Amino acid sequence: MRPLLLHLDHFGSFREPVTVDFTDTEYFALVGPTGAGKSTIIDAICFALYGTVPRWGREGAVAHALAPSVSAGKVAMVFESNGRRYGVVRAMVRDAKGAVRTKEARLDELDPAAPPAFDAVVKPLAEGENVTIEAQQVTGLEYRFFTQCVVLPQGRFAEFLHAAPRERQDLLVQLLDADVYERIRQRAAREEETAKQAASFARDQLAKLSGATEDAERELAERLAALRRLAETIGADLDLLRAREADIRRAEQERAAVAERQSVLAQLRMPAAVPTLASARRAAAESVGTLTAEVAALEADEHEAFEALAALGDRGAPRAALAALDHRDRLRAETARARAAAASAAASLEGLAGELATAEQVLAAAEDQRERLRDAHAAAHLVGRLAVGEPCPVCRHPISQLPRHEPPADMRTADRVLAGARERAQRARAAHAKAEASASMSATQAARLESELAALPAPGDRADLEARLAAIAKADELATQARSAVRAARGRLEDARAAAEQVERQAETAWRTLESARDRLLVSGTQDDPPPPLVREDLHRAWTELLGWRDRAAESARAALAARDEELAQAGERLAGDRRRLAERLAEHGVVAPRDGSPDQLGAAVAGTVARAESALDRLKEDRKRAADLESQVSMKEHEAKVAHELALRLRANAFERWLCAEALAVLVASASETLRELSDGQYELALSDKTGDIEVIDYGEAGMRRSARTLSGGETFQAALALALALSGAVARGLDSIFLDEGFGTLDPATLDTVATTLERLAAGQERMIGVVTHVPALAERVPVRFEVRRDAKGSHVRKAEVG
């Protein structure tokens, strides 16, 4: 890993964005006063790659990336590693609660041909949390080892020197990629297992093919040849079977025809009505004749009765004469009643007139009485207003003395009396008027009825009229009876005719049945003995002749059927014999055919057996080929498993890896020892303890005695650590193409410092790795060709490149 551009913006003490350009720089120093920000620049390199910094202690904590007063910041770096160029960016923000978190983290591969710039992206490699993992892949180092052999942080540069042997081994495994051998061993073990399984599987498959031998193939080929010969010759046998079967079919058809004729003959039956049909026809004809004569006689009687009725004339005239007689009687009675009413009304009038006169008199007296009382009241009232000497308002004479009046009777009593007299007079007037009107009306009605009676024609004799009506009713009854007798006789005649027609239809049906039965017999029968001809005269005789012929024909059909059965039995035996012989031949060749199979089925069974034998032979050949393949597979897989087993054995239990690391450590310590001897002016060398595996110093100032490296002074520790760091990046690990040393130089005396400076200059001159130092010591700083001056003011830290000629 070699940085080209480092950009800081609000990281640690840097408050303004700054980009430090390391291009074409091999050896540089970061110089400046205490607290200026030198270590912060080294921190930024570490933070850009791993997202943390050794002095923060806890890995993964980004809280210290931002100064407490800052809310956002960023670190970015362009760097090269193993010949490729990368850009890494990490941006942080402080949230509302004051916690710092990573807002953006990205690692991209950059174009190595372009001038170093953050935006020359060729391919994005990782984002977010994956950036650290990817950075580890790119640098080839975990964070804990990066801070031991690339960045030697201020105050912690002796970590590798003091590290436990196990920790050192881990670092070397990583630097040397030595864990590849363990991975190879594991893979070899897996491959051994896979090869063994494959071999076992192939053996199982092979066992299943044990029947696929050369003998089996030869046997199968011979059987197939025999089957093919059978298939070629079997055609003639099958044709013979087909001819036998055709014979049987023909015989069966003939037998069926005879059986059919027998069934037609057996079905022939004379209809049950035929024997009595002739006498029934005669009886029906007689019955029709008798009834026809009866109807004619009754019709003559009916005619006579209606003639007699007509001669008696209409019922109208006698009925009208009887009604006129009834009318005259009613008028007479009414006239008598009217006369009586008129006389009674006239008699009551006299009494009513007297009552009326009395009522009128009473009324006049009551009116007069009331007038007088009214005057008395007026006079009594007037007296009150009279004065003596004043003229009297009635007589006009001067009043000499005032008259005395008794108080008159009550006026209301006089009014009630008058009203009662008026009502009674009114009622008497009304009763009188009503009696007058009634008397006049009854007299008028009586006069009208009398004149009506006088105008009526002369009346007939009632007994005579009633005798005529009775005679007509009698004649009418007789005529009605004659008519219903005719109707009943006609009904019986209809029934007799219908019965006669039904007998006719029966006879016709029986003829037709006979004809169609004869037709069927004609069709199914033999030509040399046809049924007798049909004469349409006597139905019963015709049926009897046909049945006689039927009995003879049935006899000859029975004989014919027996002959056909005999023929069929012989043909069946012949077929069975041929079939049996063929089946035996097929069985000899192992052909499985259905019992009683048809010739086509037998032929198909032979063809099928040939086809199966052919494919069985093909399969066997195929199996033999597969078995050969499997055999070679088994031996190949067994060989592979053996090779993998050997390899895993050689690499087992990390033995190889341990050996490799021990060798590397020996080389490393030897190389560091040489550098330390130079730096310490021949006083110290380094060696590994045989017992503990720790790094020890050999002190030639003490007769080459060994002691723990932890007993060295501060300056000596720095020399030893520097020697180891240089050896690590130089002698052992490829790819460690930079080293950054943060302080420690202040512990050296001028002579040692000079040696260290010379050593560093020599290393830098090789141009194989970039060397960066942080120092306060002017004597060293002045000897470094590129210096970055770091200072700090109120606006934070600043950095400036000061080239020295």
Ligand SMILES: Nc1ncnc2c1ncn2[C@@H]1O[C@H](COP(=O)(O)OP(=O)(O)OP(=O)(O)O)[C@@H](O)[C@H]1O
């Ligand atoms: N996370 C931080 N936030 C803000 N300031 C910080 C942070 N870390 C360190 N500082 C301060 O930034 C300044 C620079 O520190 P740095 O360690 O870079 O100084 P230096 O130049 O290496 O000094 P020295 O020569 O003493 O080693 C110091 O004042 C330090 O206290």
Ligand SMILES: [Mg+2]
């Ligand atoms: Mg510092």
